[in-house]
Amino acid sequence: MMEVLSYEFMQNAIIGGIIVSFICGIVGTLVVVNKMMFISSSIAHSAYGGIGIAIFFGIPIILGASVFSIILASFIAYITYNKPHRLDTYMVFIWTFGMALGIILIDLSPQYNIDFMSFLFGSILTISVSDIYVMSGYLSFLVLFVLMFYRYIICMSYDMEFSIIRGMPTKIFYFLLIILICIAVILSIQIVGLILIMALFTIPSFIAQSLSSSLFKMMVISTVLNIVFVISGLVVSYVYNIPTGACIILIASVVFLLYNLVVLKK
Amino acid sequence: MKFFSNVIDIKDVSFKYENTNVLENINLELKEKDFLTLIGPNGGGKSTLLKLLVGLNKLTSGSIKVLGNKPKDIYKHIGYVPQNTNININFPISVLDVVMMGHGTKKKSIFSYNKKEINCAKDAINKVGLNGFENTKISNLSGGQRQKAFIARAICTNNTKILFLDEPTASIDPKSSQDIYELLRILNQSITIVAVSHDLAFASKYANKIGYVNTTLVNHDSPKLSFDKLSNKDEHFCEIELMSMLSGVSI
Numbered sequence: 001m002m003e004v005l006s007y008e009f010m011q012n013a014i015i016g017g018i019i020v021s022f023i024c025g026i027v028g029t030l031v032v033v034n035k036m037m038f039i040s041s042s043i044a045h046s047a048y049g050g051i052g053i054a055i056f057f058g059i060p061i062i063l064g065a066s067v068f069s070i071i072l073a074s075f076i077a078y079i080t081y082n083k084p085h086r087l088d089t090y091m092v093f094i095w096t097f098g099m100a101l102g103i104i105l106i107d108l109s110p111q112y113n114i115d116f117m118s119f120l121f122g123s124i125l126t127i128s129v130s131d132i133y134v135m136s137g138y139l140s141f142l143v144l145f146v147l148m149f150y151r152y153i154i155c156m157s158y159d160m161e162f163s164i165i166r167g168m169p170t171k172i173f174y175f176l177l178i179i180l181i182c183i184a185v186i187l188s189i190q191i192v193g194l195i196l197i198m199a200l201f202t203i204p205s206f207i208a209q210s211l212s213s214s215l216f217k218m219m220v221i222s223t224v225l226n227i228v229f230v231i232s233g234l235v236v237s238y239v240y241n242i243p244t245g246a247c248i249i250l251i252a253s254v255v256f257l258l259y260n261l262v263v264l265k266k
Numbered sequence: 267m268k269f270f271s272n273v274i275d276i277k278d279v280s281f282k283y284e285n286t287n288v289l290e291n292i293n294l295e296l297k298e299k300d301f302l303t304l305i306g307p308n309g310g311g312k313s314t315l316l317k318l319l320v321g322l323n324k325l326t327s328g329s330i331k332v333l334g335n336k337p338k339d340i341y342k343h344i345g346y347v348p349q350n351t352n353i354n355i356n357f358p359i360s361v362l363d364v365v366m367m368g369h370g371t372k373k374k375s376i377f378s379y380n381k382k383e384i385n386c387a388k389d390a391i392n393k394v395g396l397n398g399f400e401n402t403k404i405s406n407l408s409g410g411q412r413q414k415a416f417i418a419r420a421i422c423t424n425n426t427k428i429l430f431l432d433e434p435t436a437s438i439d440p441k442s443s444q445d446i447y448e449l450l451r452i453l454n455q456s457i458t459i460v461a462v463s464h465d466l467a468f469a470s471k472y473a474n475k476i477g478y479v480n481t482t483l484v485n486h487d488s489p490k491l492s493f494d495k496l497s498n499k500d501e502h503f504c505e506i507e508l509m510s511m512l513s514g515v516s517i
Contacts, residue, residue, distance in 0.1 A: 033357055151379075155367045158357050161348050162419070165320050166370040167341045212358040213403050 004238060009125050013244075016127035017230035019135040020191045020200075025208075025223025026142055027184040028201035030177060032209060033157045033218070037202055039076055039178065042091040044185045044194045046072045046098025051119050052105030061119075062134065066186050072098060073182035077175045122193035122245030124234065135187050142180065146219075149173070154215055191230065192245035200226060203252045207259050229255070272331075273298050273428060273458045274319065279328035281314055288314050292328070292483045296475070301450075301459045303469035303476050310480035312462045313349070313432055319460065320346050320430050333427060342370075345420030345429040345457070350413060350436060355405050361415050362400040365390055368422035390422035391415075394449055410442025417449065421457070429453060431461040435468065447472050 004010050031040050047069045054064020072094050079090045118126065146153065156163045156170055156177075163170050188197050204225035205218065212218035233248030274296040281289040289311045296302055304312045317323040318330060321337030321344075333340050345368075365387040366379050379387075391400055394414040404412060413434055420429055434450070435443035443465070450459055451472055463469060469476050478484045 033354060035354065154359065154363065158359060158364070158367065159348065159353060161322055161352065162346060162367065164322060165341055165344060165346045166367070167338070168370065209356055209358055213360060213401075214358055214363070218358050 009127075010234075010238075012127045012129065012132060013124045013234060014231065016132050016135060017124060017191060017234060018227055019132065019139055020188050021226035021230050022139050022223050023135065023142060023184050024188055024200040025204060025226050026146060026219050027181055028205040028226075029208065029215065029219045029222050030153070030157065031181060031201050032205040033215065034177070036178075036181065037198065038087075038091050039080065040181050040185060040201055041198050042076065042095040043069055043073050043178075043182050044189070044197050045095045047186055047189060047194055048102030048119065049098035049100075049105075050102075050186075052102030052109075055109045056105040062131075062186065065189070066183060068098070069182045069186055070179060073178045074175065077178040080178075081171060081174050118193070119189060120193045120195050121243060122189065122191050122196065124191050124230075124244045124248075127190060131190065138183055138187055142184070145176075145180070150216070153177075157215070192248055196245055196249045199249045199252055200229070203256045204229065207256065210263065225252075225255075272296060273300065273333060274460070275329075275331040275334075276319075277329050279318065279330060280326045281311070281318060281323065282326045283314075287481060289318075289479075289483075290481050294477065294483060296458060296460070299454060299456070299458055300475055301454050301473040302461070303473040304460065304462045304479050305464065305466065305469055305476060306479040312479045315479055315483070316430055316432055316460065316462050320344055342423060342425050343427040345417075345426040347413070347416045347420050347429070347431040347434055349432045350409060350416075350438075353412075353416075355412075357404070359404050360401050361391065361396060361404055361407070362387055364404050364415050365418045365422050368419040370423075386424060387418070387422050389424075390418040393421070394418045395445075408442065409438045410445060413438060413442075413446055414449065417446070417453075421453065426457060428458045428460065431459070433462050433464065435463065435465060443468070 005014075031037060047065045049072075050065035050068025051061055053059075053068055054061045057064070076090065076094060080087055083090075152163075152168060152173055155166070155168060156173055160170060160174075184201075185194075185197055188200060191197075192200055204222040207225060208218045208221035211221055229248050229252040233251050234244055236242070236251065237244040237247040272295045274294065276292055276294040279289060279292040280287065292315065294302075304315060306312050314323060318325060319332065319337060321341070330337060333343055337344060362384070366383060368387070368390070369379065369383045388400065391397055394417050396411060396414055396418065399407065399411065399415075404415060407415065417429075417431075417434075420426060429450075431450075434446055438446070447468055450461070453459065454472075459473075461473070
């Protein structure tokens with residue numbers, strides 16, 4: 001078992017998994033308290049369109065998916081801020097448009113050697129050193145952003161109307177929040193894939209919410225839970241030779257069910 | 267701050283939402299320490315009018331001056347208590363942190379609060395009778411206590427000149443509602459209050475002005491007299507009759 005740790009791909013998987021756990025712990029907390037699960041899910045699925053564009057035009061996949069998703073995320077931010085009552089319809093539009101575009105472009109693409117399933121269900125074992133650098137860069141920016149604007153984040157997440165009345169730049173911060181979620185989704189796709197990614201955002205944060213007395217504590221607990229799920233998922237998938245992404249989510253789901261059973265019993 | 271004769275001055279205000287006239291030709295003047303309660307049917311535009319007054323909605327036509335300025339320009343003097351139902355009650359936050367939001371974020375430190383801000387927040391908590399609950403999670407409070415925490419947040423800067431409340435006693439038990447009315451009565455000794463409410467007994471007992479909002483606005487002074495005159499009849503009948511009196515529609 002221990003000899004597997006000497007392989008570079010496993011070291012990268014563990015380091016990448018821990019970095020993404022921090023990203024999902026922080027961003028997932030913001031997703032849960034702002035009730036943005038549906039928005040994040042739409043962004044995740046629409047990223048498939050960006051993957052399709054990247055493959056079709058032969059540009060780096062992370063770049064293609066990021067640019068495409070950021071454009072759609074900006075559109076989502078505009079709609080949700082200005083016309084929140086139309087949210088559901090636009091979310092479904094973004095979700096299905098991105099998926100449909102991705103499917104067609106990938107079908108038309110001559111590059112058959114790409115493992116498309118890895119985008120849908122993740123491929124943590126293929127994380128490269130350059131991926132780790134990109135993830136670390138984003139995590140550093142995210143931590144700095146949260147530390148600098150913690151008061152804004154708390155106030156806007158808790159009560160947007162009150163924040164507007166208190167003269168806070170809510171529109172800019174709302175856009176930034178959606179863009180941050182968008183990039184977090186793109187970077188986390190490699191771990192569990194765009195279909196399962198929402199579980200890493202929501203399950204640990206949901207459990208952490210009821211155990212926390214502050215947003216900061218919720219982020220810390222959520223991150224710790226994510227690390228536990230990712231590492232245990234890696235171990236279980238290695239021992240039983242089963243897909244890692246699905247393993248991570250299954251472990252998170254079992255913990256979520258058990259936690260709810262315990263809480264409901266009380 | 268500019269010179270002003272009325273605390274609130276609304277002139278010919280109209281508001282359209284997607285081609286529907288929500289409010290038409292609203293005119294209203296409020297003096298210092300007035301207590302106005304906005305009543306009216308659901309969808310009549312009460313909350314919309316309140317949101318126009320605090321600058322959350324943009325006017326279609328007309329003008330609104332609060333303390334002689336546009337509402338957005340004097341946010342430091344405006345206290346706002348939103349509908350309880352609009353808040354995520356599971357949010358992990360203490361009472362003290364909620365109240366400190368009232369300071370806004372224009373201070374030097376945007377990560378933590380300074381001693382003066384914390385002391386102001388604690389004073390506001392004492393003023394609303396929640397002392398001892400500073401570190402309690404807001405989700406562990408009752409509906410009435412939570413509403414008091416929101417009132418403390420609205421007044422915590424000590425600069426609040428007008429307090430706007432959107433249905434402050436919705437989904438709250440009668441005893442807690444009574445506590446909140448009493449708190450508002452005390453605050454009204456130094457602050458002008460505008461509250462949206464369905465509770466006509468509240469309007470009659472505590473407000474010195476009633477506005478009936480149903481697309482248009484009908485003002486009525488001294489509602490206490492009006493309600494007292496009706497108080498021998500059953501409550502539901504009183505409500506209909508007072509509504510009818512203010513709306514000008516005979517029933």
